[in-house]
Structure formats: structure tokens, C-alpha cells
Amino acid sequence: MQYLYLIVKADYLQRTRSYYFLITLAVTVFMAYSFIPAQNASYTTLSASGYKGAYNSAWVGYVSGIMTTVLLSYLGFVLVNSGIKKDIETEVGLIIATTPISNFKYLLGKQLSNYLVLLTIVAITLVVSIGVFFYRGTGYPFILSNFLLPYLFFAVPALFVVAALAVVGEVFLGKRNILQFIAYFTLCGICMAMINNTNTQSEGIFDPFGLSLISKSITHYINTHFGENIKSVSFGFIFNGQKSYKLFEWQGLNWSTLFIISRLIWVGLGLLLVYISSLFFHRFDLKQSSSIKRRKESPLDVVTTKPVSASMGLNRATLPPLTFNYGIYSFVKTELLLLMRQGNKWLWLLNAGLWIAMCFTPLNIAYAYLLPILLFLQVGRWSELATKEKTNRVHYFAYASYKPLQRLLTAQILSGTILAIGLSFPIIVRCLLLGDSYAVINIINGAIFVVLLAVALGIMSGGKKMFEIFFFLLTYSVVNRMPFTDYLGSLPHPHMGFFMLVVLGLNMVLLALSLITRSYQARHL
Amino acid sequence: MPLTITNLNKQYNSQKIALSNYSLTINKGVLGLLGPNGAGKSTLMKIIATISKPSGGNLLLDGVDIVQNPNTIRKVLGYLPQDFGVYPNLNAYEFLTYIAAMKGLGGKALRKRIELLLEGVNLTADAKRPIGTYSGGMKQRIGIAQALLNDPKVLIFDEPTVGLDPEERMRFRQLIADLAQDCIVILSSHIVSDIETIADEVAIMQDGKLITHGPQYEIIQQAEGKIFEVLLDYAALNDFKQQYKVIDTARQADQIKVRYIATQPHVAASSISVNATLEDAYLFLTQSNK
Numbered sequence: 171m172q173y174l175y176l177i178v179k180a181d182y183l184q185r186t187r188s189y190y191f192l193i194t195l196a197v198t199v200f201m202a203y204s205f206i207p208a209q210n211a212s213y214t215t216l217s218a219s220g221y222k223g224a225y226n227s228a229w230v231g232y233v234s235g236i237m238t239t240v241l242l243s244y245l246g247f248v249l250v251n252s253g254i255k256k257d258i259e260t261e262v263g264l265i266i267a268t269t270p271i272s273n274f275k276y277l278l279g280k281q282l283s284n285y286l287v288l289l290t291i292v293a294i295t296l297v298v299s300i301g302v303f304f305y306r307g308t309g310y311p312f313i314l315s316n317f318l319l320p321y322l323f324f325a326v327p328a329l330f331v332v333a334a335l336a337v338v339g340e341v342f343l344g345k346r347n348i349l350q351f352i353a354y355f356t357l358c359g360i361c362m363a364m365i366n367n368t369n370t371q372s373e374g375i376f377d378p379f380g381l382s383l384i385s386k387s388i389t390h391y392i393n394t395h396f397g398e399n400i401k402s403v404s405f406g407f408i409f410n411g412q413k414s415y416k417l418f419e420w421q422g423l424n425w426s427t428l429f430i431i432s433r434l435i436w437v438g439l440g441l442l443l444v445y446i447s448s449l450f451f452h453r454f455d456l457k458q459s460s461s462i463k464r465r466k467e468s469p470l471d472v473v474t475t476k477p478v479s480a481s482m483g484l485n486r487a488t489l490p491p492l493t494f495n496y497g498i499y500s501f502v503k504t505e506l507l508l509l510m511r512q513g514n515k516w517l518w519l520l521n522a523g524l525w526i527a528m529c530f531t532p533l534n535i536a537y538a539y540l541l542p543i544l545l546f547l548q549v550g551r552w553s554e555l556a557t558k559e560k561t562n563r564v565h566y567f568a569y570a571s572y573k574p575l576q577r578l579l580t581a582q583i584l585s586g587t588i589l590a591i592g593l594s595f596p597i598i599v600r601c602l603l604l605g606d607s608y609a610v611i612n613i614i615n616g617a618i619f620v621v622l623l624a625v626a627l628g629i630m631s632g633g634k635k636m637f638e639i640f641f642f643l644l645t646y647s648v649v650n651r652m653p654f655t656d657y658l659g660s661l662p663h664p665h666m667g668f669f670m671l672v673v674l675g676l677n678m679v680l681l682a683l684s685l686i687t688r689s690y691q692a693r694h695l
Numbered sequence: 696m697p698l699t700i701t702n703l704n705k706q707y708n709s710q711k712i713a714l715s716n717y718s719l720t721i722n723k724g725v726l727g728l729l730g731p732n733g734a735g736k737s738t739l740m741k742i743i744a745t746i747s748k749p750s751g752g753n754l755l756l757d758g759v760d761i762v763q764n765p766n767t768i769r770k771v772l773g774y775l776p777q778d779f780g781v782y783p784n785l786n787a788y789e790f791l792t793y794i795a796a797m798k799g800l801g802g803k804a805l806r807k808r809i810e811l812l813l814e815g816v817n818l819t820a821d822a823k824r825p826i827g828t829y830s831g832g833m834k835q836r837i838g839i840a841q842a843l844l845n846d847p848k849v850l851i852f853d854e855p856t857v858g859l860d861p862e863e864r865m866r867f868r869q870l871i872a873d874l875a876q877d878c879i880v881i882l883s884s885h886i887v888s889d890i891e892t893i894a895d896e897v898a899i900m901q902d903g904k905l906i907t908h909g910p911q912y913e914i915i916q917q918a919e920g921k922i923f924e925v926l927l928d929y930a931a932l933n934d935f936k937q938q939y940k941v942i943d944t945a946r947q948a949d950q951i952k953v954r955y956i957a958t959q960p961h962v963a964a965s966s967i968s969v970n971a972t973l974e975d976a977y978l979f980l981t982q983s984n985k
Contacts, residue, residue: 378817693746
């Protein structure tokens, strides 16, 4: 037990001592603050058919608790699903594999450190929510339990399962990040659908988030006190202008023993998932598994490796003369090749399916939903655009090459843009046929925005995660029709010309940031 | 095309000085860089390769300031870093084509050039396989091939023989000797015998400073008369180590032969002065500068 604690502690410290984690915490503070909007804000986070709770301890505590639980259940997976991958990349895994630690204890250590990272974020949102309660200052008494209990019974067990699922994803899908994301978000979607369908279920034991319990309590309160017949509540960042709400004083939940026991069952499920994963864990024997796979693919490949005895028989006199070409065509070609080969090739089937669907589905659906989703599915490709040199330690060659900024970075941005526009092609053509030139410009602007955002965040953070999380949030917001995140211009905007200039301006800023930062990095290794 | 380094400094922060007033002129031939870990060898090579900026001093290639005009050297540079990587999804041919693009190479002859280089490093048979499946030695050979792509005039090899088997190392040394006929080769290695075999000149570094520089025989000469061998009982070895810097030990029947550095030999009758090697000179010089 003692050494499990030491492993978890070391892993936790390794993850949290990073620039990236600091940014995550800063975003957490902002998000936690936004969970309880000001009275005159143009959005709300929890409402029921024109009703909204007064900002007493119960409302602030439970709303921030449930928002934290649901959002972190989605985002937390992306945040922590690289613990094992890090051990593979740093080759620490090879050392771990030779120690007596069992697969279960190793994976449990990873799961617990995932969990600690998520709990750190939870603790911060809890503190911020208390701060917001006093800041909003509506005069209601402060009741600590109304803040602690929703976090304890919603966030703590739910995130235990999320931390376990991150381990499951890494064990079974390895480096296939996109497949992990698809599988996880599909699971979350199914879960949410089940919660919505079992809204009348009394104890909410099958609801990992606790959302149905809150929904049921609030609708019951409103229906009883105001004689309404409301079936459900709206949840999330809901933008509807400065709509006026009828206020009610909700006092929180009465926790049932069955519900509390059900949280323990969820924790047990998390442990069970880790245990099952440990039975299939590769224990860093990756070379063997890949060579087995290779043998299946091409039996001849293995025997083509000659002994190295005849190496370095290089005669420079026989080499053809050099021809110089300082253009970027070769770069663009290889960058496109790298983009295409990144990730699982089967994902292209999904891409192709969505691409074809964009040709035939109603334009507003294709533009507003399918296109942002298709662009998001390439998140692994975008995030690698300007980070792969560092990840693969090719940056020594890249930075020492002739005019790396003007040639290599330009080629990376260009190849990313070609792919993004290629993916958007069906919508562009359909808009062109309709004569909607604004939409065409917006899509091209948006495609360039995705590429430049990936490049800028990748260069500045030195890794892929920041962009992946940011792009997930962005896509989530876009498909939920939040106007200020509409980078593709699929929503109506009162001043379309101004909107286009804003996105163009953002692109210019991102490009400038990328160039300045990369220029510095290239000379300061 | 001389490379002139004058009063080069590199300071990372107030505590960490990587290079201090480093001056050296490097001409055609092989310069071997020797020094303990943290001596500043890799920093010096990174600065010459233009991927790190010095805090002060000058670096001129054929009279052109390469700190201000890095693209001057980049056109004629071949660089093999110590811990480089590859794109695992590309095969050897694609990877070299990519690096060739970085170096500004093109034309119809490029394909032939890459094929010959791959043949030269014995990777033709594996050229179509993703590099991700290569062994460490094969990746190292890809690294050597990429450094030679542009017919470089300045070649920088940081620990180039890591991962190569003895026969590959031998052939690599021959290749370096061939290349050094018409270009500058800067080579760092912890394996002193590699430097001893290849280098025309040697520069020994310690704590960011240049301790000494010159042809091998001059360096070795500095340690002549300071290297001794003595036969000792096993029991006496620990005490002996307290008094002398031991370079090497060799087990014999019931005694142990000890090679050591000293200004005066040990009193034992069996203590004899022996000819110094580059390794002896390196250890003597770094020891006496501590």
C-alpha cells in the first residue's frame, strides 16, 4: 500500500508540475465562475420553462456541483487519458515492466493519479463556487453542506469512474486517441439519453452524474408550488438573451441511503474496470505485439532485414550532383502525407461517411453540425501539425534547416489548410451553388482558424493536449449553437462583414503568435 | 572555410554557465570534442548548428557571422544530434526526402542520391518499411544518411556511434576519415578510442571552458611521465585509490595491475612509467583542472 501511494504521488506530481496544468487550472477558475451567471447575463446554466432558482446556498452549491460533474466527466477523460502513453513515450514503462509491480497495481496507480488530478480541479471549482456565492451577495445564509454534499455525492464517485475509463481507453485502444474519444463520448451520449428516459426513476441510482435527481427535485418543486406541469429542466450553457425568469427558492436534495450506496457501487464499478483492464494490459511489450501484427500484414517484411555487416559502404564520388530547390512543394506533399497517415486508417471510413453525408443532408444541418464534427474528428491530425517535430525529436533537424519558419511552418499551415478545406468541400460547393459567398468565405476562414489555432496552441504549449481540450470545448459550443464560438459562421450574425473581420483578425493574431514563438524556439533549444 | 569561434559564452541563468569565453579555430579535418558530462560539448555543437543562440561572442564561418546569418551555415551543414528522432509513420526513403526538402534539395537526381545513401548505410532492403519498426542502430544509420544528404562542408556529429555495432563503428570511422578530406567534421564522443582513431585534432572541455586544444600527439605529450602502472595486492587497492587517480585495473593471478596518474610514482618497486594514451591524457587534464 505504501509503494502504491508513492507511485500515485510521483505520477500526480509529474502531471501537475507543468505549464499546461496551470493553464487548465486558470480555465477551471473561469469556468467555475461562469457556472453561476450574473442576474443580467445573456445565458443561464440551469432553468426550467421560465423558472430559475434564487441564488441561495443550495442553488449555487448544487448547480456548480452538477455542472462540474457533467463537464468534467466529459472533459476529464481528455485531460487524463495519457498516463500510460507518457510511460511509453519516456520509456519509463520498460523499467516499470521489469519491476515486481502487478498489472492491477500499476493500472490502479494510474487510475488514482488520474482521479487526483480531477479532484484537484473539483476542489478549485468548489472554492470558486463558494467565492461566487458571496460575490453575488443575494443575502441568503451560507450553508456549507449545500456546497460539500453535491460535490461529494455527484463529482467524487462520477470522476472515479471517469478516471477508470481513461485507463480502460488506454489499455484497449492504446495510442488511438480519436477512437478513444469517439468511444467515450458515445458512451456519455448513451448515458445521457438513458438519464433523460428514466427521469421519473425515483432514486437515480443508475445515473452516474446525479442529474436526474436534481431534475426531478426541481420540477417537483415548481409543479407543486406554482401549479405547473414541467417535465424536465434545461441544463448547460443556455444562451437566450437577457430573458426574465420567475425565481423560486429551492432548498436542495434529501439524500436517500439507496442513492448514497449506489455511489459506492459506481466506485466499485470503476475498480472492476481497472481490474478487467489489468488482465489485458500489454505491460509495455509493444514491440512484440507490433511485430506479431506486422507478420500478419506482410510476412516478407521481417526477413528483409539484412545483417549490418556491409554498412557504411558509401562512396561519395558516385553520388549525383546536388540541385537546390528552396520551394515548399516537397514539404507540403510530405506534411499532407503525414497528416493522412496520422491515426487509425479506419477513421477515414468515418470521415468519408460524414463527407458524403454533407453532400446530401439539408444544408443547415450539414453546415451547423456535420462540418464541425468532421473537423473535430481530425483533432489528432491538427494537434500534431506543429508539435510532431518535438514529439518525435525531429526538431533538431527542422530548426537547423534552411529558413525553417518561412518554409517548414508555412508548409505545415498550408497542408493543414488544404486538408481542412478539402473536408469542407461539399458545403463550400453547395454554398457556391446557392450563391452564398459569405458562407464560403466564413467556411474558409473557419478552416484556417482551426489550423492556426492548432499550430499556435501547439507551439506555445509544446504539446497537443491544450488544443485538443480547447477544440473539444469549441466544437461542443458550436454544435450547441453558442453564438460567440461560431467560428464557421453557421449562425446568423447581425453584422456578417464584421464577424468575418473578427475571425480574420483572430487568424492574423494566431499566425503572428505562432511565428514569433517558433522563431524564438528555433534558436533556443 | 575556417570556422572561427571567439569568446563564445552561453549562460542559461545566473547559476548555469554552459560556455565561458570559448575561443577556437576549426579547419578542414576532424576535431574530436572530449569532456565530462555537462562540459558544454552539446551546447557548443547546438550553437554551431544554429539551434541555440550564444549569450555573447562571435562565430564566423569563412568570415560570415553565423549567429546573425544562420542560413549561411544551414546550407552547408550536416548535423547528427545526440538524441534525435524520426517520424515513425514514414519509411526511410520518405523521411530522407522530407529532410532533403528541409535542406533545400530537389531535382531529378535527388531520388538517386537518396538511394545511394541508403545503400551506403545498408538500409536499401528496409527502405520501404516505416522507420517506427527500425532498431536503434538502423535509426542511427538513417541519422548518418540525413547528415550527408546535402554534401555538407560542416559536419557535426554528437555521439554518432551510439547504437552501432563494432563493425559499423569501424566503417563509420572510415567514412568520417573520407569526409574530412574536404570538410570540417566536429565529433563528440564519450568513447575516447573513437576520437583517438578518427580525430586530427582534439579539444578537451570542462565546465564550459576549453582546457586544451591541438593535435593528438601534443595533447598526449602533456600527460607523458605522469602515467604509471603498478602491481598491488587486492587488499591494498582501496588505500591506493585514496592517494592516486586510478585509470584502469586488470586482474592478474593473485595481484592486480593498476594504471594510475601521479606526478611521482608510487614507492612500490613494481611501479613503472608507461606511455600515455589519449584517454590517459584526457583523464590527467580534466583531473588536474578540477
